[in-house]
Amino acid sequence: MKLPYYVLFLGLLVAEASYAEWVDLGTRTFARLCPEHIGGDREYAGHGPEVNARAQLFTQNFDSELYIDIFMHQIETKSDWSEALLSRTFFIYRAPAGRRITAIENSDVSELFYVDNDHAVDRFFPADNLVREFRINGDTDGNDIGNCTSDDAYLSLYLKSLRVFIE
Numbered sequence: 001m002k003l004p005y006y007v008l009f010l011g012l013l014v015a016e017a018s019y020a021e022w023v024d025l026g027t028r029t030f031a032r033l034c035p036e037h038i039g040g041d042r043e044y045a046g047h048g049p050e051v052n053a054r055a056q057l058f059t060q061n062f063d064s065e066l067y068i069d070i071f072m073h074q075i076e077t078k079s080d081w082s083e084a085l086l087s088r089t090f091f092i093y094r095a096p097a098g099r100r101i102t103a104i105e106n107s108d109v110s111e112l113f114y115v116d117n118d119h120a121v122d123r124f125f126p127a128d129n130l131v132r133e134f135r136i137n138g139d140t141d142g143n144d145i146g147n148c149t150s151d152d153a154y155l156s157l158y159l160k161s162l163r164v165f166i167e
Contacts, residue, residue: 022105025093025162027132028068033086033155034148035072040082042146044116044139048077049084051122051138054111055131055157057092063100066093066164072155074138074145077115084145084153095166103165106130133158 053072060067072086095101110131112124116138124134135156138144144153 019099020102020165020167023093023164023166025066025164027161028090028092028159030068030070030090030155030157030159032148033070033072033088033157035074035084035086035145035153035155037146038083038085040076040080042082042143044074044076044082044144046139048115048117049074049082049138049144049153050077050113050115051136052111052113053134053136053155054109055159056109057104057106057130057162058108059101059104063102064095065091066101066104066162067091068159070155070157072136074116074153082145086155092162093164095164099166101164102167105163105165106160110134129160131157132160 051072051074056069058067058069059065068090070086070088070090074084076082107128107130110126110128112126112134116122119140122136125132137154140151142151146152
């Protein structure tokens with residue numbers, strides 16, 4: 001018996017739909033990522049720094065892998081312009097063989113700018129659905145950049161729960 005074309009078409013749609021699914025990847029934490037010293041004398045000395053921090057999701061390898069770029073730039077607001085840079089990429093998820101990520105429920109980027117004006121750790125809670133919290137240390141007592149000790153500049157990033165759609 002030969003089936004009508006629309007029955008075959010509907011069968012393909014059902015088979016394809018059952019193969020696609022949302023995958024909950026949970027939360028992620030990237031704690032105490034220290035920037036590299038790229039200018040000045042390593043000491044902000046109460047002059048800022050100006051801080052630009054960003055987290056950005058992206059896919060690679062034919063959309064089968066999910067990564068995050070984490071970036072932070074800090075620069076002193078007066079001479080001698082002490083400066084630090086953090087730029088790291090982390091692997092998050094690989095779709096099963098033969099499948100790919102076709103949608104990400106979360107925002108793909110979260111970013112902030114501010115001037116650090118004290119020696120305390122600064123906490124920010126963006127309105128987007130990617131980053132739950134940015135925790136940033138800028139100016140401290142003593143040298144601020146380059147040693148990655150408890151009194152150095154750093155970024156900690158706490159993501160909200162990630163969800164991707166795979167087909």
